Amino acid sequence: MRLPIRPLLFSILLAALIAAIPSGRCLAQSVALELPRHAYCRGESIPLSVSLSEPAQNATLQVAVDGVQLLSQPISGASAKVLVPTANLKVGPCTLKASLRTAAGELSATSDVTIARRPPSDRLEIWLWGGGYDSDFYFDHGFTIAGGPVWVYWQDNGRAAAVKSLDARLARGVYATIWPCGGISRRDLKGVDPQAPDVAYRGAGRQEEEFFNPFSPVVEKVRRESNDRFLGALGDHPAIKVAFYNTELVDDLWLDNLNQEGIELTRRKLGFTRDQRGSVKFVAPGVIADDDRGYRFQKYVYQEGNGLAYANRKTAEDIKRLRSDVWTFTDPYRIVTYLDMFPGLDLVGTWTYTNNDPKLMFYIESMRALTRGTQQRPLQTVTLLNYPGMLAPKSITGESAASQWLAKNPSHAGWLLMGPDRCKEVSWIILSRAPKLIGYYYSSACDPEKYNQPEDQFRVPHATSDAIKELSDRVYGPYGPMITRLDPAPRRIAVLSSQASRLYGKSPATIGYPNEQIYGFYSVMAMAHLDGDVLFDEHVERGDLKGYDVLAMPRCDAVTKKMHDEILALVKRGGTVISDQYLGPEIPGTVRFDFDFTYRPKVNADAIAGGVMYAEWDDHLNPQTAKLKEARGVTAEEDQKIMESYARQLKSALAGKVEPEIEIDTPKALVNVLEKGGVKYLVLVNDHRAYGDRVGKYKAILDKLVPQTVTVTVRHSDRPAHVYDLLQRKLLPTTGQGGSYSFPVELSELGGTLIALSPAKFSRIETRMPETAKRGEQTAISVAILDDAGKPLAGLQPLKLSMVDSKGNPTETTGYYCAENGELQLPVHPALNDEPGKWTVRVEDLTAGMTAENVMEVR
Incomplete structure (x- = not known):
């Protein structure tokens, strides 16, 4: 479902332009432009609202970007709404100009807009656990999804800043995470009266006061309205990729919900209560009965009975109703190994500590087991944080620029960030299982932006963030499109x-x-x-x-x-x-x-x-x-x-x-x-x-x-x-x-x-492309990776493709790709505002190091 456009006050109100007319009189008029955002993926239409201070009659509205006229249509009255196509525009910053032409003269107004390349769907995504709006440090270090708006802190008057931040992400080809209302945590559910009947959660294993009853109609109504308000404010912004919610709540909910709806659910599904579980039923040494009540009860609690799966699923439905393209996600999965605990979600994750052995990251295998045979994907997160006393004695904190903060937060004293080499090894262990995404968690105690002085390097070494960037530059980027296509081989x-x-x-x-x-x-x-x-x-x-x-x-x-x-x-x-x-x-x-x-x-x-x-x-x-x-x-x-x-x-x-x-x-x-x-x-x-x-x-x-x-x-x-x-x-x-x-x-x-x-030796690369191409029209290039017999190679072949225009500037097509069975077909669409002349294509095979070049005349 496409969200309705609700223009932001990104209005450009220009002073009146004076246009001379033959009678010597002057026409004074003002023009205002409103756009819901200022960054768009190439191929999107820009919803443009044009407002005039006085009604126009027999006028024509023309819209151009960087001098390329994209539409012209009649306008009457004091306003107009038009959709400006971007398919024929090149990627990058540009100037949108709206002109009003009448017999009396021409009025115009401009707005800065960025046309962005839509991130490739086969990219290996690198996700940051947590983070707010400002995530440039992480994007500079190879992350592709980081930070974003959080419902708990949301204020409607902050919408413009939120969209501006999302625009900046889209412009650089990265994504945001949003944190919606998860429908169970009191922090999320603003406005719920805890004294209302059957609203306070009953029966939690721990910290019951932090939860509301997710089955309550009152709670459900607030959850739906909250997410409608949150997603409605953010609109259809393509920089939003992940909706992350209800993290770590599972640790406190190991018993069934004892609210009215929960009791009824337990009665229907189990036919007995938590107090009627009885003792374990062994039918042989080390073998329990299939109908053992304790086992059935625990499985029921985590799959349905504690209400968390219900809250997760209903929140996912809220998100998908408005944004079917956003991945819904929760974590962690580490307490019990039951299936079907996360119905309706796209991603299921966990974070893993690897003290004292990087090989503890083999836990990715449990995440694979959970999602195997389903449409869900696992998101294994590397915990860069180390608790006090693990790597160095708690007494060793070192002199640090963080000392004042640590004095106010003594429970964080002695926390250390993982070193760069362990970060690399655990990342490779995850890579070895052909993931679609990898996550990293720093924590506020080891924030690399906050603790960036030389004296901070013992506690928060920047070399660790540099290691993630190195992996991004040398592995995730070049080989990501191949890794995301690979499958683990069958095992015995x-x-x-x-x-x-x-x-x-x-x-x-x-x-x-x-x-x-x-x-x-x-x-x-x-x-x-x-x-x-x-x-x-x-x-x-x-x-x-x-x-x-x-x-x-x-x-x-x-x-x-x-x-x-x-x-x-x-x-x-x-x-x-x-x-x-x-x-x-x-x-x-x-x-x-x-x-x-x-x-x-x-x-x-x-x-x-x-x-x-x-x-x-x-x-x-x-x-x-x-x-x-x-x-x-x-x-x-x-x-x-x-x-x-x-x-x-x-x-x-x-x-x-x-x-x-x-x-x-x-x-x-x-x-x-x-x-x-x-x-x-x-x-x-x-x-x-x-x-x-x-x-x-x-x-x-x-x-x-x-x-x-x-x-x-x-x-x-x-x-x-x-x-x-x-x-x-x-x-x-x-x-x-x-x-x-x-x-x-x-x-x-x-x-x-x-x-x-x-099975065969890499012999040569061939590129095929038209000799000429016309701006504004789509064409294609093809790449073939061949063996000694001239046949396409089987399997996957990662490639680096560089396409530069006549002035040597990289074009939108430049990037990393992956051929399948020796062939790659790639659409190329020179924009109307691209540079004409000879364009050069260079393809580098990232398996054997072969290269090929070709040229195309763009007119």
Whole structure:
């Protein structure tokens, strides 16, 4: 649905222009122009309102941009509304001129307008968690979605400033996030009377006073009206891309809603109350009944019963009713591993802490599991923030320009930003799973704009933001259109993340949130180059194990009866099950490992330096009041040695049973396989780390990447592929024997690289384009990437295309693209106000480094 245009007071009221007429008399008239905004994507129409101080008769209204006339029509009366086409205008700032012509003379008024290139739909989006209007720092460092209007702080008189900020984003080709009313948090629901009947939330697990009942008609009415007002004010501005709301509320809502509607919903869906759950029903060792009330109750709470899913879905409906193009989004997903918790949303996200090991970012696999087979996309966010005492002892804050702020906010003292090399590695781990978006979270305590002095660099190193920019310049931008097209290759191995075990298990907790408990074991598997697809209970119950030969079951104390039957069926057909020492259900032939990860929270600077650490930790921890406990610290180097020993044990025990498809000669390099069009691509991640200069002396994190050259072996291949390192843009030498082949790969401080296993050699690029093109008319160019036989190459071929006009200025077509199966068709539309003459096109292949040039005469 297109929103109605509500012009802003971006009016340009010009003084009266005096036009001489033959009789010697003068005509005094004033003209005012109103536009709802001052930036438009090329192809949009500009809604222009023209107002005259006196009615016009027998007049003609003409509109031109940079001297190019776009429309001419009769006008009568004192006003007119017209739609000014922009399809034939070039991208960039320009001047719109409206002229009123009468027999008595001509009056005109002008307004500055920007025509913007619509961001490509295949771009890898880089999203900033949080932020307000001013986000230039982040855009300068490679972010593509950052900041934007927030409903909680919205004032109608701030609309002009909000639209101006959105215009600035559109002009530079980036997007904004809006924060609408989510329909459950009291902060969002302005004007709701908390004393009204059944409005205050009842039954929350924690902080009940912060919520309203999302099922209440009173609350629903305010939610709808709030979002109509918010979205109505912002209009159809194309710079708005994400609607983000209800973040972190799930942590407090682990019980069912006890308002009138909630009680009735529980009665209909469950037939029993929270007080009638009873005790767990085991039907065999480690096997619970499928109708176990405790398990059913918890699933119901998170899928429906707490009301959060309802609020999320209804808010998404509000947004989509007005802006179907905006992505709706909430987070985090980290407490339980149930499916169908986010109905109606486009994106589901979480943020992940990676102390003490970057490989904890393998949590992206749980996000993939949640969204697999749905229309939703996962948005994995890198938490750049580190809590006090993690990387350096809390007592080490350093002299800082932030000292005054920290004195007023003592709970933030000692918080540190992640270093640049860990930022690169965790980003590559996400990239290895072919994301459509990546997010980063700084926090107000580590704001790189606020803390930008030399003395701030220990706490908030700007090198970390520079690392994101480097990744953007060298990887996200050039290879993003390829990465967003790739798919993870099918895997033989599944890894179970069981919520039944989370609910009823007795095994000790390791590091991180409940959903993260499997990732010590998963990291060991990845170090042995045995990556797997994470599955949840519901995946197993519905039969998804039929697609796998191997099932890993870490921290799996309990399963449902249906799950147990499916796992036994896997074993019966010859599959392999591996587990740790905590396996509860009886499964014949299981290969068990005695891997202890309970020490990993003690890889902590406070514990190493002083023998104490937080007794419990999560995002709600207050460093000033949190309880401490004694703990003998474990250094990051000791942790690395333990993890490598586990990887060797795993690899040795599974030899001949479970072999990696892609093997690397060191556990300090990671690999994942992606594919498209029958061609496989490897993402290699450098996990060779040492103590860094900033916090290395505290021995809690190995955060400095060490360059290395590794040998990669591809197994079970009929013939060697032509292997290309895309970032180096060169063909790698291969050696092969016995159905396998190997090749060397250099891994640098950049953190990773992309490898193409091409069935044919890249030979040449051909470009085809017309000899001449006419301004104002669309034409096309085509690019072909060919092998030695002159055939288009299979798979994906990332390209950099530069098109410059006769004066050497880049045109709108300049950018990064991706050919599919060796071919790219690209529309080209020279604008009426473009420069005529010879235009030059240069295409660079970003796989093998080939180039081609061509010229076109634009008239």
